[in-house]
Amino acid sequence: MNIVACVKQVPDTEALIKVKPDGSGIDEGGIKWVMNPYDEYGVEEALKLKEANGGEVTVVSLGPARTMETIRTALAMGADKGVHVTIDEADAYNTAAALAAAIKEINPDVVFCGQRAIDDDSGQVGSVLAELLGMPPITIITGFEVADGKVKAIKPIEGAQLVIESAMPCVVTAQKGLNEPRYASLPGIMKAKKKPVDVKDAAALGISIEPKAKIAKMTPPPERAPGKIIEGDDPAAKAAELVKLLREEAKVI
Amino acid sequence: MAKGVWIVAEQRDGALRKVSFEIASAARKLADELGEEVCAVLVGSGVEGLASELGKYGVDKIYVADDAMFADYTTDAYSAAVAKVVKENDASILLLASSVQGKDLSSSLVGKLATGMASDCTEIKIADGKLLAIRPMYAGKVFGEIVVDSYPQMASLRPNVFAAVENAKAGEVVKFDAGVAADALKTKVLETQKDTSGKADLTEADIIVSGGRGMKGADEYKVIEELADLLGAAVGASRAAVDAGWRPQSDQVGQTGKVVSPNLYIACGISGAIQHLAGMSSSKYIVAINKDAEAPIFARADYGVVDDLFKVVPEVTAEAKKIL
Numbered sequence A: 001m002n003i004v005a006c007v008k009q010v011p012d013t014e015a016l017i018k019v020k021p022d023g024s025g026i027d028e029g030g031i032k033w034v035m036n037p038y039d040e041y042g043v044e045e046a047l048k049l050k051e052a053n054g055g056e057v058t059v060v061s062l063g064p065a066r067t068m069e070t071i072r073t074a075l076a077m078g079a080d081k082g083v084h085v086t087i088d089e090a091d092a093y094n095t096a097a098a099l100a101a102a103i104k105e106i107n108p109d110v111v112f113c114g115q116r117a118i119d120d121d122s123g124q125v126g127s128v129l130a131e132l133l134g135m136p137p138i139t140i141i142t143g144f145e146v147a148d149g150k151v152k153a154i155k156p157i158e159g160a161q162l163v164i165e166s167a168m169p170c171v172v173t174a175q176k177g178l179n180e181p182r183y184a185s186l187p188g189i190m191k192a193k194k195k196p197v198d199v200k201d202a203a204a205l206g207i208s209i210e211p212k213a214k215i216a217k218m219t220p221p222p223e224r225a226p227g228k229i230i231e232g233d234d235p236a237a238k239a240a241e242l243v244k245l246l247r248e249e250a251k252v253i
Numbered sequence B: 001m002a003k004g005v006w007i008v009a010e011q012r013d014g015a016l017r018k019v020s021f022e023i024a025s026a027a028r029k030l031a032d033e034l035g036e037e038v039c040a041v042l043v044g045s046g047v048e049g050l051a052s053e054l055g056k057y058g059v060d061k062i063y064v065a066d067d068a069m070f071a072d073y074t075t076d077a078y079s080a081a082v083a084k085v086v087k088e089n090d091a092s093i094l095l096l097a098s099s100v101q102g103k104d105l106s107s108s109l110v111g112k113l114a115t116g117m118a119s120d121c122t123e124i125k126i127a128d129g130k131l132l133a134i135r136p137m138y139a140g141k142v143f144g145e146i147v148v149d150s151y152p153q154m155a156s157l158r159p160n161v162f163a164a165v166e167n168a169k170a171g172e173v174v175k176f177d178a179g180v181a182a183d184a185l186k187t188k189v190l191e192t193q194k195d196t197s198g199k200a201d202l203t204e205a206d207i208i209v210s211g212g213r214g215m216k217g218a219d220e221y222k223v224i225e226e227l228a229d230l231l232g233a234a235v236g237a238s239r240a241a242v243d244a245g246w247r248p249q250s251d252q253v254g255q256t257g258k259v260v261s262p263n264l265y266i267a268c269g270i271s272g273a274i275q276h277l278a279g280m281s282s283s284k285y286i287v288a289i290n291k292d293a294e295a296p297i298f299a300r301a302d303y304g305v306v307d308d309l310f311k312v313v314p315e316v317t318a319e320a321k322k323i324l
């Protein structure tokens, strides 16, 4: 089976994110970069699928030069080869267009993405990619299996979960709960260094760098007014005061 | 020229979802400012009768595709239908909910309509005649102001953030042919496994009582379940509690869980890690009950109680019983 896993390099969730003084973006100084956590679930599922059915896992990533580290991480987990499409910045549509251009040549049976990247939090790329590849998207799933040439996936929705069947090839986007991503082993890390990574320039793939959705400005989050700590030693008295505040001041109960 | 503020109304099991009225109301505001109409797209099976309800929330025209093939939501069927009517009418702005269905549908439409979208917005307005969307990024550590430079200008709106405001308009129904061939569809829903607890989903709940590692075990959640039942609230959890196996994944709030915006979020025994805050910072009121006065959750809380939750929460329940 021919399997693709898309990964993105993002700031570690603990990273302190500061906006540049001119509001044009974030200050990348001092940030530790990691694989987007949702993409880890995608890579893991791709590896499991390969282990069950044979085939090859290609990890594809779009981003600046540092992205190579994240591709190597996926290779160390067990992916066979990589494609790095180089670009400095792209909105969701252009990202998907660049990934689609790179993935078309691979002719995959299944493409895995994370359901959203935890930097821009847009959650669009997997679906747009599916559209541009002419494949059905199955998004935000917590269960996945292939049987009789079809995909069966579990998708939680508000107050229920769906069992969805899809033709292949398709694009699926991974949600927490899908699996437990493996760690890269030491031998895996050694082997990853020798695995092939094809580097392509987004412009050479004919990808526009003109965003359709532009970030006009970034700002720090709005300040919250300081809260009230309910003082006292008696839990019951504090509870009574809390209930009173929620009823009379906040009017939420 | 592109015109009109369009929305996609969301329905399930024969009823419009509350978030549809929130989106309609937000669209009405923009349309009034632009002097344009609000048009809604409603796709489903046996849904024509629901259209009039959208009129109450400021929708001028409702484009309805009513067909048995739309009985279940599937991405390919619904996105084809919405893309067709939106393109034919050259919509200027297109708004959806950032609900589970809305996330899926809106992202597919970005591909089909080859446009841009601001996802999961907490504020939208008109600036220089164009849509300006404001949204949390980097788990809420940063807010971005997004301008979409293509048409339709798309945004998905975070549920429970925009007020649903009654504002009666004509609500004229226009039927359209979705032009979707049922046999061309590549996905189908085999089964819908309903959650039988009868509780509101976290993303739609007005009140959430949430418990973290401080709960100490699965059985101890009884303490917050009692309060939740009394308040008509949903029960949430931190990742620590979910990873410990005390609560199901569907209860997790945060960066790798659900993003919620209730009127009231009561965090019990939750420290307030940045990844947890990412999921609940847009709540209108936040209460923290934690025995550690230094816990970061207190910096975000409107009301804080520094004490043992097992002493405080039952007293809160007892007090609330007196007035509810």
Ligand SMILES: Cc1cc2nc3c(=O)[nH]c(=O)nc-3n(C[C@H](O)[C@H](O)[C@H](O)COP(=O)(O)OP(=O)(O)OC[C@H]3O[C@@H](n4cnc5c(N)ncnc54)[C@H](O)[C@@H]3O)c2cc1C
Pocket (backbone or CB within 6 Å): A013, A037, B211, B212, B213, B214, B215, B237, B238, B239, B240, B241, B252, B253, B254, B255, B256, B257, B258, B268, B269, B270, B271, B272, B273, B274, B275, B276, B279, B289, B290, B291, B292, B295, B307, B308, B309, B310
């Ligand atoms: C990639 C990534 C994604 C993540 N995503 C999420 C996510 O989506 N959601 C999420 O929640 N976390 C997430 N986390 C984990 C997050 O970093 C924290 O580990 C987690 O939120 C901690 O949960 P907690 O507050 O319940 O536990 P702790 O941080 O251990 O806090 C427990 C709190 O309970 C208090 N306490 C203990 N006993 C009592 C008592 N009897 N009475 C009152 N208070 C008491 C303690 O004082 C303490 O503050 C993520 C982490 C990573 C790395």
